[in-house]
Amino acid sequence: MTTDSAFVLTPLGLAARLNVSLVTVLKALVAGSHYVLPDQAMDQETVNLALRNLGCPFTGDARQALAPANRRMKKSWTALHVNVCRRNLRELYHFTDLANVAGILRTGCILSRGRMAAQGIRPVQNDWGSAEKESALGVDHICLSLTKQWAMMRSVMIERAELPAVFVIEPRVIWYEGTCFSQVNSARRDVSATDLVRWITERDFDVLFPTATSNWPCDPQAEVLVRDTIPMDDVRHIVFCRREAFESVWSDAGLDRSNPYIGKVLISERFFPLGKR
Numbered sequence: 001m002t003t004d005s006a007f008v009l010t011p012l013g014l015a016a017r018l019n020v021s022l023v024t025v026l027k028a029l030v031a032g033s034h035y036v037l038p039d040q041a042m043d044q045e046t047v048n049l050a051l052r053n054l055g056c057p058f059t060g061d062a063r064q065a066l067a068p069a070n071r072r073m074k075k076s077w078t079a080l081h082v083n084v085c086r087r088n089l090r091e092l093y094h095f096t097d098l099a100n101v102a103g104i105l106r107t108g109c110i111l112s113r114g115r116m117a118a119q120g121i122r123p124v125q126n127d128w129g130s131a132e133k134e135s136a137l138g139v140d141h142i143c144l145s146l147t148k149q150w151a152m153m154r155s156v157m158i159e160r161a162e163l164p165a166v167f168v169i170e171p172r173v174i175w176y177e178g179t180c181f182s183q184v185n186s187a188r189r190d191v192s193a194t195d196l197v198r199w200i201t202e203r204d205f206d207v208l209f210p211t212a213t214s215n216w217p218c219d220p221q222a223e224v225l226v227r228d229t230i231p232m233d234d235v236r237h238i239v240f241c242r243r244e245a246f247e248s249v250w251s252d253a254g255l256d257r258s259n260p261y262i263g264k265v266l267i268s269e270r271f272f273p274l275g276k277r
Contacts, residue, residue, distance in 0.1 A: 009047055009066070012038045017067045018054070019075055019177060028053035056081075065172055068233040077175035079202045084171050087215040091236060092144040092169040092224055093271070098245055101165045101238070102253035105261055110167060110230040112140050140178075141225040143186065144169055146208065146217050148271055162245065166271045168237040169230060174205065178227030181205050185221040196225070238264050239271045 011029065015022045022038055029036050032049040036042060042050070056078045065081050067073050074080065094110060103121050104110055111121070173179060180197055181204045184190075208217045238261070240246040246265060255261070 009042050010039050011036055011042070011050075014042070014047065014050060014066075017071065017073055018077070019072045020054075024054070025050055054078075067172065067176055068231050071231075072177040074175050074177050074179070074200070076202055080175040080205060081172075083202055083205065084174055087209070087213060089146070089171050089215040092146060092171055092173065093148060094142065094144050094167040094169055094230070095164045096167070097164050098162050098249055101249045104167075104232075105249075105253040105255060105259075108232050110142055110235070112142055112228050114140055115228055140227055141180070142227075142230055144173070144224040144226060145220075146215075146222055146224065147220045163241045163272055165245070165249070166237075166239040167230075167235050168239060168266075168271075170234045170236055173226045173230060173234055174224055176226060180225045180227075181208055182223040182225065183208055183217075184219045184223075186223050186225065232261060232264075235264055237266045239266045239268055241267075241269055241272050243267050 009017075011025045012022055015025045018025070026036070026038070028050045029046070031053045034046055034049060036046065096104070096110075103116075107119070107121075109115075111119070178200075180200045182191060182196055182199065186196060206212070208219075208222045209215070210218050240249070246267060250256075250259075250262075
């Protein structure tokens with residue numbers, strides 16, 4: 001699920017991820033009679049206590065809801081976390097050409113186009129629908145789907161010889177700072193890039209769904225757009241339709257079976273549209 005690095009938290013690290021001050025976190029700890037140094041590692045019980053005192057009533061290991069290192073969370077992240085739990089929304093999906101997977105494995109992240117360009121990576125990519133959105137959204141955002149109803153994937157499959165790979169993403173990226181929400185396919189002409197980057201609140205997230213408890217969006221092509229990077233800590237599975245595709249990608253990435261990412265690999269047809277091949 002996540003690597004050990006995601007579970008080692010200090011008050012400084014917790015403050016950075018929650019997008020609050022260190023003093024706020026230390027006061028929450030003191031309120032529970034816990035006196036912890038800013039750079040001292042906290043165990044699960046201590047992190048949960050701090051979060052409860054900050055108004056986040058977690059019962060399990062709350063650290064699994066937190067952003068990995070170097071990511072900040074929206075100030076409204078607790079409301080979004082409760083919202084996602086209420087909907088039982090368990091995963092998001094990102095598909096990409098097989099030719100891009102080796103680069104993702106080597107860098108340890110799914111990168112936005114801007115981040116890839118900065119590293120000299122030239123991916124096989126899809127069109128954002130307009131030059132304006134290509135520059136305003138494509139440079140900084142990574143598109144995720146709420147469903148496996150792949151209208152976009154079907155069109156890509158018609159154009160290309162190979163089925164893509166699907167990355168199954170942890171839903172906590174929903175409350176990362178900079179994540180925005182589109183009710184429809186963001187490449188549509190009636191979706192403005194200027195408006196889309198402002199759709200970042202819980203209310204904007206709720207608009208994606210027909211009811212307060214539904215986890216199926218009004219439009220199966222609704223999207224969650226994550227800013228800049230999605231680290232492999234946030235990738236639950238890397239799905240290939242066929243074993244041959246996995247073996248080819250793993251070889252291209254220069255990895256062997258001892259690489260820890262292999263634990264995320266699934267070979268499964270159920271993540272892909274039926275009837276096209």
